[in-house]
Amino acid sequence: MAACILLLSSCLKEKKDMDDFRPDVSIRSQSSIRLFNFYIASPLNVMVNNVPLTSFGSQGGTPIGLSLFPKGAWSTSENGSPFVIPMSLLDKNGRARVQLKTAFKDLLDTVLEHSYSKPIDFYVTSDGALRILPRQNTPPASPDHFRLRIIHLGQANDPFGLGRPMTLTYADGSLVHNALTGIAAGTNSEYIEIPYGAYQFKLFSGGGTSPDFEKQLAEYPMVPLYDGCAPGVIQPQQGISPKLRTFKPGGVYCIIVTDAYQGYWDCSRFNPVSFRLNSYRVVTEYDPGVNYSYARMHAVNALPGKSIHVKVDGTELGSELPYVGSQFTGKPILADYRIFVQGEHHVEASDDKGRVLAAATIKLYPYDNHTIWVHEKPDGTTGLLFAANDMTGSIYMDEYLPNPDNSRPGPDDGTNGLGRLATIPYVSQSRFLNLSPDLPYATFMGDHNMLPNHQPETSIYGATVNLASGLLPEKNPYILYLGVKFASFSATNFFYPVVPGARLVPDQIRVYRSSLSPVGVPGELLPQVVPLQVRRAYTANPRMYLENTAPIMENGVYSVALVGRTYRAGTQQEKARIIIIKHNN
Incomplete structure (x- = not known):
């Protein structure tokens, strides 16, 4: 596990900022002049109206400058490291003389003018030029x-x-x-x-x-x-x-x-x-x-052989929903979301004759992302399963990293949990579900091997082992794979597991009939359930790739579910099969 944490913290993890007690210029009146830095050759030193905002190679810096540039220099970043010039730095005519320098040369010396009616963005490009574009707030x-x-x-x-x-x-x-x-x-x-x-x-x-x-x-x-x-x-x-x-x-x-x-x-x-x-x-x-207001939901019909309607607060959630097992063609099914205001909502599933099959109430919070799985329960009735989808690519780590600028663990005093939160920007994550009503417990395997989910918890296989019919796993709901941060010419090298030495992404995902006994895992392979072909199932559109450029799997957030009846299927359409839903577009 230490190796896992080391890898996460070394190159692929985006750490959250800790508390910063420097003076905050954001609470001061700001001008309409905003600058972006796309100059990647070196960090820049910044001077506005002869006030140095960066350290210019020394250890010092002005309080207002350190608030804008805590590290003493203006470095580029993925979002261009924007900063807005405070009004206090403008001259009496609302102008700012901006001077940009590298450690070796003067890059730019120009005068910018403030105007609330015509806000302007200024982009410092890779060749040191300044591009100007009006912005709309x-x-x-x-x-x-x-x-x-x-x-x-x-x-x-x-x-x-x-x-x-x-x-x-x-x-x-x-x-x-x-x-x-x-x-x-x-x-x-x-x-x-x-x-x-x-x-x-x-x-x-x-x-x-x-x-x-x-x-x-x-x-x-x-x-x-x-x-x-x-x-x-x-x-x-x-x-x-x-x-x-x-x-x-x-x-x-x-x-x-x-x-x-x-x-x-x-x-x-x-x-x-x-x-x-x-x-x-x-x-x-x-x-x-x-966001204090909005959440998202969509519905999936996992009732074998039936078409249904799902309503939220009396309004239909999309159109008629066919059985997902009949929709699946080997590639991921894209979730069709609707947006809702936070609060309690009444959800109702009915058949094509309008008879209510199941109903429940869910309380939504801002940024919630839920799948409503309409499924057959082991007793033959219809159930509604609300599955929360984590769209952040975040996990909690065993070790505490108090300093966001390095990866050295330290003592955790229990006052700030952000030091344990790791965000993986190029992640592929999957939730596994057993929605087969006549399969008490299911275990998902990759090429006949366990699928480790690399979460720092005791029950590391909780996401895929002994999944009860119609229930969500209590711990570790996701399998996580990392995509490397650089583009590789070899498509087979694109995705790696979190733990060094662990298996690569499998070619196939299979399902087993398992049990809670000490020797019940993985259990009996279900040959009647066609394996999920990973490369195809995790690729939204194969026509986007040549044969040697397709990744093993596309990153994103997925749900993999066993739907249909494993043993009591009356028709071919009702037979159990593995399907996959993609939750992002």
């Missing part, structure tokens, strides 16, 4: 939506062919909106509104309304694919998995394409090579703050 018209646009600041003549007009898709390659297609270099799209939630947007260069799936852009800090042993061959840019992000209701975001030098190695692994390449970042233009 107007929240979306629908409070449960967010606004999104594309800004293309990248180069048109990218050496890997990533400079053509940009098109945004969902994780399965389907277009997000016509307004977000064909965005040429030096331009930006209009804003569109999308229901809030967890998304894995993908950005492609070229293709317009039909994206070129061989020209996918990497999301910084990931890098485009390059094979140092075939330097003259432009590799297909595929299989690059972006982060799963939750976009807040009421927020305003943009996807910014920028170019920068990216470093690689040649075939000998001794000589570095570099290229100026386009990649993108997801930037928050307006943060609406904490």
Whole structure:
């Protein structure tokens, strides 16, 4: 387990900030001047109207500067490390002379003007230039939506062919909106509104309304694919998995394409090579703050051979729901969510004749994400199972890391739990469910081996072993696999387990009839249940990949369920089978 914690804390974990008692300039009056840093060559020193805001290589710094730049320098980050110039730093005419320097040269010296009526964002690009774009702080018209646009600041003549007009898709390659297609270099799209939630947007260069799936852009800090042993061959840019992000209701975001030098190695692994390449970042233009209002739910019909209707507070949740076992074709079924206001809600499932089969009340809290599983219970009646889906990719660790800037464990005084929280940005996680009414206990196995879920708890197999029919596991509900933070040319190397030395992602997932006896696990293999083919089941759209570029599994949040009757199936359609639901788009 120590090895697990070491790996998590070394490169793939995003640690949460601890308390910081520096003066907070955010409570002061702020100007309309906001700057983003996309200069990745080195950290920058910042001076505004002759007031140094960074340390300029010394150990000191002004209180206002340390509040803006706690580490004494302005470094780039995934979101561009934005900062807003406080009004107190402007001159009497509302202007700010901004000087940016590296350790070796003066980078920029310009005057920016404050205007509340015309707020402006300034982007420091990788070549040290300043790009100017007006911003809109107007929240979306629908409070449960967010606004999104594309800004293309990248180069048109990218050496890997990533400079053509940009098109945004969902994780399965389907277009997000016509307004977000064909965005040429030096331009930006209009804003569109999308229901809030967890998304894995993908950005492609070229293709317009039909994206070129061989020209996918990497999301910084990931890098485009390059094979140092075939330097003259432009590799297909595929299989690059972006982060799963939750976009807040009421927020305003943009996807910014920028170019920068990216470093690689040649075939000998001794000589570095570099290229100026386009990649993108997801930037928050307006943060609406904490979501106090909205949650999401969707329903899945696991009643063998029946079609049903699900209503929430008397309103139908989507259209008629066919049996999920008849819908499954080997690839993940995308959850169809609806947004609800927090509070108590009455859920009702009925058959196609309007007869109520089951009813229950659920209390929703902000950001809740629930699946309503309508299933047959062992006694033959219909049940409603509410499964909460964790869209954060977070786990709690055995060791306490008090300092977010390093990975050294320390004593836990019990006052701040954030030191035990690890967020895994490129995670693939799966919840397993036994919804077969005539299988008392089910155990899921990967290639006839246990599926470790790598959670720091005693019952590490609680997510997959002896799952009772119609019940959720009490502990450790998820299997977690990590995606490496860099893009690998070898698709088979993309996903690794959390624990070094553990097995890679299996080829197949099988189900066994197990029991609570000491020798009851894994139990009897159920040959009548077709194994789940992992590579196919965890890939939303195989047409997005060439044969050698498809990842073993796409990252995201999934539910894997055994549905149907294991022994008492009256028809072929009612027979037990393993299905998979994907909870993010």
